[in-house]
Amino acid sequence: MLNRSHALDLTFQALADPARRSMLAQLTHGPTSVSELARPLSMSLPAVMQHLAVLEESGLVRSEKVGRIRTCRVEPHALSMAEQWINDRRLEWGRHLDRLGEYLKTLKSGGEQHGNE
Amino acid sequence: MLNRSHALDLTFQALADPARRSMLAQLTHGPTSVSELARPLSMSLPAVMQHLAVLEESGLVRSEKVGRIRTCRVEPHALSMAEQWINDRRLEWGRHLDRLGEYLKTLKSGGEQHGNE
Numbered sequence: 513m514l515n516r517s518h519a520l521d522l523t524f525q526a527l528a529d530p531a532r533r534s535m536l537a538q539l540t541h542g543p544t545s546v547s548e549l550a551r552p553l554s555m556s557l558p559a560v561m562q563h564l565a566v567l568e569e570s571g572l573v574r575s576e577k578v579g580r581i582r583t584c585r586v587e588p589h590a591l592s593m594a595e596q597w598i599n600d601r602r603l604e605w606g607r608h609l610d611r612l613g614e615y616l617k618t619l620k621s622g623g624e625q626h627g628n629e
Numbered sequence: 630m631l632n633r634s635h636a637l638d639l640t641f642q643a644l645a646d647p648a649r650r651s652m653l654a655q656l657t658h659g660p661t662s663v664s665e666l667a668r669p670l671s672m673s674l675p676a677v678m679q680h681l682a683v684l685e686e687s688g689l690v691r692s693e694k695v696g697r698i699r700t701c702r703v704e705p706h707a708l709s710m711a712e713q714w715i716n717d718r719r720l721e722w723g724r725h726l727d728r729l730g731e732y733l734k735t736l737k738s739g740g741e742q743h744g745n746e
C-alpha cells in the first residue's frame with residue numbers, strides 16, 4: 513500500500529506542470545525523440561531533460577538511447593493508476609449522494625404518513 | 630485554456646500528497662468538520678489546516694465556518710476535470726495503438742500479396 517501511495521505522489525506531482533502534461537500528451541500520439549518532444553516547448557533542452565526525468569521517475573514515461581537518439585514512450589500503467597484513484601473517489605461521492613437521496617425519501621414518506629394520520 | 634491549465638496544476642499538486650488524498654477520500658463519504666478530518670491523521674491541527682488550504686485553493690474542497698465548527702465538503706468538479714484530462718490521454722494512446730495495429734495489418738497483407746506474386 514505504501515508503495516502504491518508513493519507512486520501516486522510521484523504521478524500526480526509529475527502531472528502538476530503544464531510542460532510535462534504537454535510532453536505526455538505528445539507521447540500519447542506515439543514514441544518520440546527528445547528533440548521532437550522539445551520542439552513545441554519554448555524552453556532549453558536541459559529544462560526539457562529535467563521535466564523528462566520527473567516523468568520517468570513517476571513511471572509515466574520510459575526512454576531509451578540508441579546511438580545518439582533518445583526515444584521516449586508513454587507507460588500507460590501509471591496513468592491508469594491515477595485515473596483509477598480519482599474514479600474511486602467519484603464513485604464513493606456518488607454513493608454518498610445516493611444514500612442522501614434515500615434518506616430524504618425516507619423523511620418525505622415519514623412526513624406523508626404523519627400527514628395521513 | 631490558460632485558466633484550465635492552471636486549475637489542473639493546482640488540482641494535481643493537491644492530489645500529490647497522501648494526507649490530502651486521505652482527507653479527500655474521507656470527504657467523499659460526506660461533509661465533515663475539520664476536527665473529524667484531522668482524527669485519522671497523525672499530524673497537528675495547524676498541519677491539517679495547511680493541507681486543507683491547498684485542497685481549497687485547488688477547488689477540490691470547500692469549507693464553511695458556522696459558529697465554532699468549520700465544515701468541509703468535496704467539490705466534484707475539479708476531480709472530474711483531472712479525471713477527464715487523464716481519460717483523454719488514455720483514449721489518444723488507444724487510438725495510437727489502433728493505428729499501429731492497422732499499419733501492421735497493411736504490412737502483413739502487403740507481404741502476403743508479395744508472396745503470392
